[in-house]
Amino acid sequence: MMHQALQSATQWLSQNLQWMLPDLSRETLALIWFLLLAVLLIGYAILDGFDLGVGILHPFLTKDDHERRLVMNSIGPLWDGNEVWLVTFGGALFAAFPEAYATVFSAFYLPFMLLLCALILRAVSLEFRSKVYSEVWRRVWDWLFFAGSALATVLFGVAVGNLLQGIALDEHYEFVGSLTDLANPYALVVGVLAVAAFATHGSIYLYLKTEGDLQERIKLVVWRSYFVFAALYFGVTIWTAYMVPQAANTLNEYPYLWVVPALNVLAVLNIPRAFALGSEGYAFFSSSCVIAAFVFLFMVAVFPFLVPASNDPSNSLSIVNAASSRITLRIMLLIAGLGMPCVLTYTAVIYWTFRGKVKLDETSY
């Protein structure tokens, strides 16, 4: 009986909500979903970027347990929500581009298993660390927190580095390369760049959340990680131009897109400028822009594919060939349209609730 009531309710819904679903072709919907994936990935990279960065720097900037707790609690209420962006990105990729989800996740099998391991260790280190009042216990979790954050960041970078170059695919979009192919120097350097970028981003965040002596020391770390990042950014940009010239194809096809790499350079330069001028919030905004631009440029570089094939370009997995059916893409658009405003509201509420300098109380980690 309840089942029937539900069924008639949903029938009414599907008949009367048609107007909310724009009448678009499968190709257009696939393109929209490609852009929405970019949005989800940018959201993830900016938000989890700073808390991964905090994890990467965690053992290197603190003197005592109190400071270490401050650093961890600066992201305490936020990291879990930030990671949901990754989970939702995974779900959206699965639903909108099942072929790409299957190809990429099975191609990077062992690296992704390590990634999972890193994400698990990171999450539980935060939870477990301060539960027991023992030096040894806490130091172990401190280092696992660092290791998990750093390893996860490197692996994200390695995955991006490989996808930029393309991976070996057969005509069924199955990966035919080997693990050693994935661990190539270019991809590893992109992994290191990711670490430097997140460390810079995370250090500016920490600067904003701390005060006093700790903040003074973090200032130094901001500068150091920035210079490492800037050097790597310069090097990787040149290497990319040399290694994957096809990455610029789409930019050349739509020249106005060159505005993005140009803004990217300006944002990179603006980080030290704003930070030196004392507008640290502006510096954080700049580093967020840098990360957003990286993700956007990555998506532009692989376009019109999701997974370029390095061995035989005709085996590349294109956006349209990877996409779900028109019906599913439309429903997903409706789900995203209903869900994303809520998501942005929760995110705003949470960040507002936990604004200001980090303080410890009995609810802290």
Add this chain to the structure above:
Amino acid sequence: MEFDTVFLSRIQFALTIMFHYLFPPLTIGMGIVLVYLGAMFLWTKDKAYEQAQKFWTKVFGLNFAIGVASGIVMEFQFGTNWATYSRFVGDVFGSALAAEGIFAFFLESGFLAVLIFGWNRVGPKMHFFSTCMVAMGSIFSSVWIVIANSWQQTPAGSQIVPMTRQVLDENGQLLRDAAGDVVTEPWYIDGVPVMRAEVTDFWAMVLNPSTAHRLTHVLLGCFVMGSFFILSICAWYILKGRHVDFAKRSFVGALILATISSFTIAVTGHRQAQNVYQHQPAKLATFEGHFDSDGPADLTLFGIPDAENEKVHYEVAIPGGLSFMVHDDLAFEEPVIGLGKIRPEDRPPIWIPFLAWRIMVGAGTFFIVLTIASCWFLWRGTLFEKRWLMWTYVFNVLLAVAANQVGWIAAEVGRQPWIVHPAVVRDAAGEPILDDDGFIQYEKVVVEMPDGTEISRHAGLRTDDGVSKAVAAEHVAASIVMFTFIYLLLGAVWLFVLNRKIQAGPEPPEDGFAKAKKDSGFLKVAGDAPPESRLAEAGLSPVEADQ
């Protein structure tokens, strides 16, 4: 048994999902209790409720964190280990998963922050609102994941269609015909059309024939687990004479939830079993160890099933019992389809579902007896004096965990050899149409080939065909070793920290601080670290207190 990618991936999935599923039922069940305590505090302004909520929130947060950490694995694993399955079902299954992310996870994780860290940052009303949102988020999450799983059991609102694809030239450019249009053609691999399931009616997929039955059963299972978890801890406090007022208060609340859930779960379980028979007769026959499809069907209580000779040895059975259970037949004689009518290659392995089913039903029956007896003693006013009963509750949580786990084992192993179960072919009256050999038939999909011939395949997917082709068995073996190691570590640390929280109890943390000065050794203080301010009052820096 071969240690190939299929077998190892199944082991890995079983390992990771079983570990993960220790936590969501706890958080879903405890979420209800937190909402109750928060509401009572707002209503009565009685500090005892707030204190109780603070204590259970800490335990909740611990369980939640491990649930989240082990949950990410699940989301990745469809793609890493079951890529072929993902290609086949992504259009349908993926959308439910994505909806779970957008509608449930953001809600849950966002407001969890306020629930755990927000005591001093928001007012009591906002805090209560956050508690409700977290509880709702965890229930939403179970809704979407059960929808996805139920679609695998009883697909609806979808059809299996051949795929087309745009052709790329050797430079990776789209191939265009003379008119400049993109060339799109049917996709074949080795002459066989590539097919996948696609949504035809989203709401029919969401409300597939087993969703409602399975969702109520799963949620009640979570309530059973959450309430028995709380009962276990409270019973232990009562036995030890610690925090007795607090423990009795929580005990009674949890007992009410446990009693209602234990009763209703038996009713919904019965209805669900009838639903299973309707759509997956092979599964129900395996649960019951039922082979013979003619005459009245007996309900096997105990016995040793023998799949090869199609009988149950040393059987203790209620004559005609299964006829009654399946068909509500008061004459105890209507026949029930047995495994004899299922093609041997379409039969699930018998031992695991047969045993799991018995453990689940046995545990459920025990819960009803236990909670009814406790309610009786509570009414008589002698409940908390019965030490044997309290000890039963201390350990009963393990049985509740086991019941939740084996319930899923029965459901998932019973679905084999299918990963997506095809529908049974039936006539207008709803009776299965048997094939020439006297076996029930599963629905098929027929595709017409360009040369006019027809190719047919099952309207489902076999588990063996769902695994990743690009992943080697050794790699899966390596990841199993890794997960085993990490999960053993996590499980041990979880129990250790949980035990400390329980030992510390719901009192304000003065106790813990007093101990911090007194104790020494590797692990010095039970419970949470003392707040820095309190250390400062005592004239200690955190480091000194630690020495």
